[in-house]
Amino acid sequence: MISVLYIDDDFGLLERFQNSLEGSGYFAVDTGRSTQEARKRLGQTAYDAIISENAPPTIDGIQLLREIKNSSPSLPFIFFTRENAGEVILDALNTGADFYQRKGEAPETQFAGLAIRISSLVNSRQSARLEGHLARLYRILSQINTASASLRNRNTLMEEACRVAVHDGGFLMVWIGLIHRDTGWFEPVAYCNRTGDRLDALSPRDDTLLVDAAPTSIAIRRGLYYASTDNRHDPRLAPWRTQLLANGFVSSAAFPLRIGNRVIGAMTFHAGEPAFFSEEEIQLLSEMTDNLSLAFELMEKEYSIAELTRLSDALQLANKKLNLLSNITRHDTLNQLTALGGYIELARMHATDSVMLEYIGKEDRAVESIRQQITFTREYQDIGVQAPIWQNVQEVVKRAIGTASMGQITVRSEPGTIEIFADPLLEKVFFNLLENTKNHGKTATRMKITARESDEGLVITCEDDGDGVPENEKENIFNRKFYKNTGFGLFLSREILAITAIQIRETGETGRGARFEIIVPKEKFRAPPLKGIR
Structure with a gap:
């Protein structure tokens, strides 16, 4: 049964339309005589299609169309109107109307045509909607099955x-x-x-x-x-x-x-x-x-350990194959970008026109942007490939400090003997935080890393005495599209930690230094036993 809402100021036509369509046994028709009544009915009932006259001010069909398309973009909307003005027709179609029918002398014949049109629009919408929903559900089914196995x-x-x-x-x-x-x-x-x-x-x-x-x-x-x-x-x-x-x-x-x-x-x-x-x-x-x-x-x-191990091995093998394909594709693409960069440089050397030089500059920046994106995929593909492990925070931080070149910035690490359950790329997280202080701290001279327990779990704090993060950028710095000299470091850090439900946030005060807090759930950290004690 297809539910239809028909809005018209002609009471007789409303009644005839309702009797005609409901007489077929395939439609349920509600009617109204104003835009206000249409809004009321739409707030109470879900319809499969809308038909409306355009007779301002009682029935503002164009405004009703805009409201419906804003809330339900795919809901079929048909104009059935006395108007034949080209501007109105064009406005209706540009606003999203699915069909425009001018009223004629034989309404019953037009009703039959509208019934066919409504059925076609509704069936197409339902098919597209169902395909979209099922595609999403198959996708989440696959992802959850993978999660269940890993x-x-x-x-x-x-x-x-x-x-x-x-x-x-x-x-x-x-x-x-x-x-x-x-x-x-x-x-x-x-x-x-x-x-x-x-x-x-x-x-x-x-x-x-x-x-x-x-x-x-x-x-x-x-x-x-x-x-x-x-x-x-x-x-x-x-x-x-x-x-x-x-x-x-x-x-x-x-x-x-x-x-x-x-x-x-x-x-x-x-x-x-x-x-x-x-x-x-x-x-x-x-x-x-x-x-x-x-x-x-x-x-x-x-x-089920043996079966889960088999599934895990199969997933790891699939990941290795995907990573191999990704590496090959990335290598070939970077080679082409290098060649393209060379051609751009040659073009710059021979160009004299200022407009052409401006275009060449834009091409050069686009190539560099593509190169950064590809470099990001190389780092991102390793996240989650290996199973999480227990890691000593102090040892991980020491390795990160040894890799980073901190210059005149002194780093004091005092997280204690705590171990956390995290992705093997945990060292990359601390390396990115060190790099963030070096590249964006500006006036930073020291950095301190500590750990404490709280109601949320374990809070690992990484803070410096630099300029801090502006208040309006505290969440944006973890966004993939928000990056400066360090590329995608903080976005990658959040993704790495999220593998084991660990969170990261910035809580420093602007002008007094950046402070990053890593929140580890209670079941994801432990204090290892002292050596010699059992």
């Missing part, structure tokens, strides 16, 4: 699953809750939210959840998935509807997580549009959560 820590796996589902799957929020084995409480343990907000909306130690009790509780108590295609109208979500919609959650689904036949928790997905969960998507999400359940079971029973 990650040994259940919490890390759950955090990665939520992160991938939001960043690559198109969901607004995904979270996982587990039933505590001793207390029986249902507790949120991992989540990812596109807005970055904390999971304060949930009540962790209760039988009900403040946000999405119906989908999640059904998944837990019955061991069945539950999907709400439209949270605005699902009667089971009435107590939580206001809060769900305030967060932008228009459709939701929850899937049980098991170890054997025992339900241990649920994974809940929230989307920002209605009817997000088709049968095909539910099947893929069920497969994904089943694979997560299997990974949890293998972790708990600890009988």
Whole structure:
């Protein structure tokens, strides 16, 4: 059944159109007689297509089209109007109208044509939408399967699953809750939210959840998935509807997580549009959560070491092949860039026209930009290739200091004997921080590296007495597109640390020096036993 909203100031035509299309049995038609009524209906119901007259001021079809395309760019919109002005037609089509039909003397015949046009537009939109959703879901299914094979820590796996589902799957929020084995409480343990907000909306130690009790509780108590295609109208979500919609959650689904036949928790997905969960998507999400359940079971029973090792070896082999191909491609590309740079220099030597010299300068800068990008791929490809290991922070820092040329800047390293669980490229992180002080500290004369425990875990502080980082750049310095002399160092540092859920932030005061804090989760650091003591 295709749902259509038709807006027109002609009551008789509205009624005839509604009777004509609904009489076919394939359409459900709502009508309205003004732009204001259209907005009200759109806020209450999700439609498959919109048809509108353009009769200002009662019906401002062009403005209504703009509003709809801003919120739902792919929603089909058809103008069915008495107007035949070329400017109006052009404005409508440029604004995103899918079709423009002028009213004629035989409306029933035009209704039949519009029905065919609507069906075609809606089917095309749904097919494209489904293909896009399924492509994203296949991608996250592949990534989560890879994570299930490579990650040994259940919490890390759950955090990665939520992160991938939001960043690559198109969901607004995904979270996982587990039933505590001793207390029986249902507790949120991992989540990812596109807005970055904390999971304060949930009540962790209760039988009900403040946000999405119906989908999640059904998944837990019955061991069945539950999907709400439209949270605005699902009667089971009435107590939580206001809060769900305030967060932008228009459709939701929850899937049980098991170890054997025992339900241990649920994974809940929230989307920002209605009817997000088709049968095909539910099947893929069920497969994904089943694979997560299997990974949890293998972790708990600890009988799958040989199989996990085989999968890890296969992934490492695939990574080696990809890295080899990347190295070959990068080498050949850099050779071509070198040749191109030579030709640019020859052109500069023979050019006399100032405009031509300006163009040659731009070409030279473009070549250098490409070279930096390629150099970045060489550094980035090694992240995550080797399994994380326990590393002594003091020893890693000493190696980094030995590699960096700090000139007149003195470095004091006092992290103690702490070891952290991190990617083998951890030394690169400290090297980048040392380089950052050397290249951007300007007035820096000393740098200190210390470690302390806090409620967040272990905080490793790297601070200097230089100029510091401007307040408006504190987050941007970790962005891949924000780099100065050191290239992509801080972006790479964050990526390396994120492999084992370690965070990095800049908390210094402008004018008083830069201060980088590396926050290591509690389960990712340890104090090794003293030699001679068992």
